[in-house]
Amino acid sequence: MKSVVTTVVTAADAAGRFPSTSDLESVQGSLQRAAARMEAAEKLAGNLDAVAQEGYDACIKKYSYLNNEGEANSTQTFKDKCLRDIKHYLRLVNYCLVVGGTGPLDEWGIAGQREVYKALNLPTAPYVAALSFIRTRGCAPRDMSAQALTEYNALLDYVINSLS
Numbered sequence: 001m002k003s004v005v006t007t008v009v010t011a012a013d014a015a016g017r018f019p020s021t022s023d024l025e026s027v028q029g030s031l032q033r034a035a036a037r038m039e040a041a042e043k044l045a046g047n048l049d050a051v052a053q054e055g056y057d058a059c060i061k062k063y064s065y066l067n068n069e070g071e072a073n074s075t076q077t078f079k080d081k082c083l084r085d086i087k088h089y090l091r092l093v094n095y096c097l098v099v100g101g102t103g104p105l106d107e108w109g110i111a112g113q114r115e116v117y118k119a120l121n122l123p124t125a126p127y128v129a130a131l132s133f134i135r136t137r138g139c140a141p142r143d144m145s146a147q148a149l150t151e152y153n154a155l156l157d158y159v160i161n162s163l164s
């Protein structure tokens with residue numbers, strides 16, 4: 001599993017050197033943000049189903065053609081899979097918050113996603129709409145502290161970007 005520590009150590013290793021001062025500073029910076037990330041992970045986990053549902057509802061409202069016959073939200077199975085996909089992304093965001101790096105998203109969410117959606121003939125814009133809506137909904141201090149929200153939003157931006 002890739003984390004802030006393994007990323008830095010692997011890079012230094014590959015270059016045949018010990019981690020430099022700036023490598024260590026980046027690890028230290030990440031460790032200092034760990035409390036904020038853990039808070040975000042905990043709050044997200046506690047509310048994940050409701051957050052995913054809101055994102056799903058917003059994206060289907062925006063792209064209501066998806067409900068038409070033959071489209072990707074037209075059957076109960078498809079609806080369930082769509083909501084499940086949004087939950088997958090949120091769960092991966094959660095793992096990234098815990099490990100302090102984008103490894104889980106990169107390896108399990110983003111690698112190959114374009115090919116999968118293309119093969120299944122699924123548009124990515126509704127995913128972007130769902131996650132962007134979710135991005136606008138998080139609110140500090142109501143949902144989590146400002147620092148935690150910054151960490152959470154950065155990962156949402158990262159996924160949104162990968163799908164845009």
Ligand SMILES: CCC1=C(C)/C(=C/C2=NC(=C\c3[nH]c(/C=C4\NC(=O)[C@H](C)[C@H]4CC)c(C)c3CCC(=O)O)/C(CCC(=O)O)=C2C)NC1=O
Pocket residue numbers: 059066071072073077078079081082083085086088089108109116120122123126127130
């Ligand atoms: C852990 C990371 C992970 C992701 C991200 C993931 C996505 C994912 N979504 C899939 C299907 C699917 N995903 C959707 C989703 C949608 N329907 C809509 O109207 C919208 C466009 C969209 C929701 C925003 C649908 C309808 C299918 C089934 C498509 C089909 O069978 O033709 C499939 C094919 C396998 C299956 O049917 O379960 C994968 C791999 N799987 C994973 O393991």
